[in-house]
Every structure is written in structure tokens, then in C-alpha cells.
Amino acid sequence: xxxxxxxxxxxxxxxxxxxxxxxxxxxxxxxxxxxxxxxxxxxxxxxxxxxxxxxxxxxxxxxxxxxxxxxxxxxxxxxxxxxxxxxxxxxxxxxxxxxxxxxxxxxxxxxxxxxxxxxxxxxxxxxxxxxxxxxxxxxxxxxxxxxxxxxxxxxxxxxxxxxxxxxxxxxxxxxxxxxxxxxxxxxxxxxxxxxxxxxxxxxxxxxxxxxxxxxxxxxxxxxxxxxxxxxxxxxxxxxxxxxxxxxxxxxxxxxxxxxxxxxxxxxxxxxxxxxxxxxxxxxxxxxxxxxxxxxxxxxxxxxxxxxxxxxxxxxxxxxxxxxxxxxxxxxxxxxxxxxxxxxxxxxxxxxxxxxxxxxxxxxxxxxxxxxxxxx
Numbered sequence: 542x543x544x545x546x547x548x549x550x551x552x553x554x555x556x557x558x559x560x561x562x563x564x565x566x567x568x569x570x571x572x573x574x575x576x577x578x579x580x581x582x583x584x585x586x587x588x589x590x591x592x593x594x595x596x597x598x599x600x601x602x603x604x605x606x607x608x609x610x611x612x613x614x615x616x617x618x619x620x621x622x623x624x625x626x627x628x629x630x631x632x633x634x635x636x637x638x639x640x641x642x643x644x645x646x647x648x649x650x651x652x653x654x655x656x657x658x659x660x661x662x663x664x665x666x667x668x669x670x671x672x673x674x675x676x677x678x679x680x681x682x683x684x685x686x687x688x689x690x691x692x693x694x695x696x697x698x699x700x701x702x703x704x705x706x707x708x709x710x711x712x713x714x715x716x717x718x719x720x721x722x723x724x725x726x727x728x729x730x731x732x733x734x735x736x737x738x739x740x741x742x743x744x745x746x747x748x749x750x751x752x753x754x755x756x757x758x759x760x761x762x763x764x765x766x767x768x769x770x771x772x773x774x775x776x777x778x779x780x781x782x783x784x785x786x787x788x789x790x791x792x793x794x795x796x797x798x799x800x801x802x803x804x805x806x807x808x809x810x811x812x813x814x815x816x817x818x819x820x821x822x823x824x825x826x827x828x829x830x831x832x833x834x835x836x837x838x839x840x841x842x843x844x845x846x847x848x849x850x851x852x853x854x855x856x857x858x859x860x861x862x863x864x865x866x867x868x869x870x871x872x873x874x875x876x877x878x879x880x881x882x883x884x885x886x887x888x889x890x891x892x893x894x895x896x897x898x899x900x901x902x903x904x905x906x907x908x909x910x911x912x913x914x915x916x
Contacts, residue, residue: 550649554642559635566627574620648677656684665692697863704865708751712744754881767916770807772798772835772844779815786822794818794831801835801842804916805893813889814844816882817909821848824907837915844911852903861899862887 648671655668667685671678723729723737776796780787787794803810821831829849836843853861860866864884890897894914901907 551639551642551646555635555639558638558642559631562631562634563627566630570623570627573623648675649680652677652681652684665689665695701864705755708865709748712747712751716741716744751881754885766807767805768807770803770805770810772801772803772842775803775807775811775814776818776833779811779818782815783819783822790822790825791828792822792825792831793829794833796833798833798835798844801837801844802915803842803844803913805913809889809892810913813886814846816886817846820882821846821850821907824848825850840915842913842915844913845908846911847906847908849906852905852907853899853901854903855901858899858901862897 652668659666665688667688668681670681670685719737719740723733726733773796776798780794780796786792818831818833825831825848830847831849832845832847834845834847836845862883864881866884887897890911890913896912898910898912899907900910
């Protein structure tokens with residue numbers, strides 16, 4: 542069986558169809574010979590012109606010698622013709638099958654050759670799709686879709702690496718520049734030393750925060766334990782941690798989650814909701830409002846986080862979950878953002894089989910809506 546699988550598909554199909562032809566022809570030949578013998582044994586010979594032994598009005602009996610010899614000759618002749626017909630049918634049928642199968646598999650062969658031509662220099666080159674609607678055409682379309690997904694994944698990884706390098710380089714470059722400026726001064730003052738150290742500490746903290754976020758983004762985010770979580774308790778805990786920032790900006794926050802229940806990994810969900818509420822505080826206006834509302838259906842829990850912040854332009858809403866993407870890069874750096882928070886949020890929600898949506902009006906408000914499935 543292993544040797545049979547090693548030969549080409551064209552030969553395998555031809556051999557299988559040839560065996561079917563042999564079996565069908567053999568059965569047909571056997572049935573035909575059997576039927577012919579029964580017919581010859583039952584039909585009386587009215588007369589035998591060759592030897593004049595049989596009268597036209599007297600039936601020939603089965604045990605007459607002349608009839609037996611004639612029947613044997615007829616049987617042999619019919620069997621020979623039948624066997625020859627079977628051989629011709631099998632040979633001609635196998636040849637035609639080989640040609641037809643080769644013609645039918647030609648698009649597959651061409652597709653395989655085109656795929657073999659793809660290498661590291663043209664990795665994302667799509668193959669031509671035949672105008673027909675057969676399996677080969679569908680296979681070509683599926684292959685092109687796979688290539689497009691791979692290209693998107695490679696580009697995403699490439700952009701992620703470039704952005705990560707840039708984000709890591711920026712605070713390091715600032716630290717090095719401040720130290721070099723300090724070294725150029727022959728007699729730096731204590732205030733200059735202090736200013737340089739403060740800048741170094743600030744950039745080191747930025748690096749530390751960025752590295753932690755990078756570790757969170759690249760972590761597999763395994764859901765270790767799924768449990769029922771009181772939504773009110775988890776949001777009250779987050780609000781308590783952010784209380785100083787809320788007071789500094791005089792932001793009012795309302796937790797209207799009531800007795801809603803969440804289901805999942807408590808640590809991961811806490812991290813995701815903390816990032817969302819932290820952004821709602823960070824990008825909110827002084828004296829603004831944050832409202833958290835939870836509603837439940839039979840199969841889902843809906844969490845809506847509303848804020849009266851700076852909003853998001855319509856053309857950028859689909860990009861905010863990309864790593865390192867910032868709607869306003871200068872403002873994000875000023876507020877200490879790295880552009881990884883929402884990427885982490887989406888990863889956590891996806892891991893829980895949930896969905897996250899954004900509704901925003903620029904300079905007025907933003908609402909994040911999260912749907913989490915129930916067990």
C-alpha cells in the first residue's frame with residue numbers, strides 16, 4: 542500500500558479505474574456466456590443445412606450428437622469473442638482513462654509548479670485563479686487567502702519589531718544625550734546633576750513600563766482558571782487604585798455594574814478593564830465623567846465604559862488595537878502612553894471568546910463595549 546501511495550495520482554487513478562473495468566468486464570462476460578449457453582441449449586434447431594440430417598419439421602433433441610458438437614463450437618466461439626472484447630475494452634478504456642485523468646489533473650499540476658516557484662524572494666506572490674468554479678479554482682483562492690494572511694502577519698510582526706525598537710531607542714537616546722551634555726560641562730553644578738538624574742529616572746521608568754507592556758503583549762495569556770467574578774467588586778478595586786488620578790482631574794466616575802457576573806480569568810480581566818478605565822481617566826477632560834454599566838442576557842454579559850474624553854477620529858477607530866498605535870503620539874508620550882494598552886485589552890477579550898467594540902465622537906466622548914460569554 543505504501544508503494545502504491547508513492548506513485549503519482551494520475552497513475553493511481555488509472556490503475557483503480559482499470560481494475561474496475563476488468564472486474565466489470567469479467568462479470569459481464571461471465572453472465573453473457575452463461576446466458577448464451579442456456580439459450581443455445583433450449584432453442585431447437587429447425588434444420589441443419591450443412592449435413593441435411595435434421596428435418597425442417599422435426600425438432601432436434603438435446604442428446605443428438607450433431608447438436609452437442611455444434612453447441613460446443615458455438616460456446617467456444619462466443620467465449621473467445623467475449624474474452625477478446627474484454628481485453629480490448631480494458632486496454633482502450635485504460636488508455637483513455639490515463640489521457641483524461643492527465644488532462645483533468647493538469648490544473649493541479651500547474652498549481653503545484655507555481656507554488657514550487659515561490660521562494661523567499663517572492664514569498665507573497667499569489668497564484669493565478671482559473672475562471673472555472675471547480676475544486677482547483679477554489680484551492681487557488683484558498684491558497685491566495687492564506688498568502689494574504691501570512692503577508693499581513695509578517696508585516697504586523699515587522700512593524701511591531703520596528704515600533705518596539707523605536708520606542709525603546711527614544712528614552713535611551715534621551716538619557717545618553719543628557720549625560721553627554723553633562724560631561725561637556727567642565728564644572729557642572731549640583732542642580733545640573735540633579736536635573737540629569739531626574740531625566741534619567743523618568744526615561745528609565747518609561748523603559749520599565751514599556752518592557753512590562755511588551756512582556757504582556759507577547760505573553761501567551763493562558764486562561765489558567767475560569768471562575769465567576771463579581772463585576773462590581775472588580776471595578777471598585779480598579780477605581781480605588783485610580784482614586785488619586787481621579788481627584789487630580791476632578792473626574793466623576795459611576796460604577797453601575799450592580800450584581801452582574803463575569804466569567805473568566807480574574808487576573809487577566811482585571812488587567813484588561815484596568816487598562817480601559819486608566820485610558821478613560823488619562824484622556825478625559827478635567828471635571829469629566831466616566832460611567833461603567835453592566836447588563837446581562839442569557840448567554841452574554843455586556844460591559845460599557847463611557848467617558849467624556851478627547852474621543853477618537855472615525856478613520857482611526859479600526860487601528861487603535863494595533864500595537865504601538867497612538868491617535869495622538871505626542872500627547873500619548875506626554876501622558877506616558879506606549880500604545881500597547883488596548884492591544885493587551887483585545888488579546889485578553891479574544892482569549893475569553895468575547896468581543897470588543899468602540900463608539901466615539903471626536904472631542905465629545907468614547908464608549909468601549911465588551912461582550913463576554915457566559916458558561
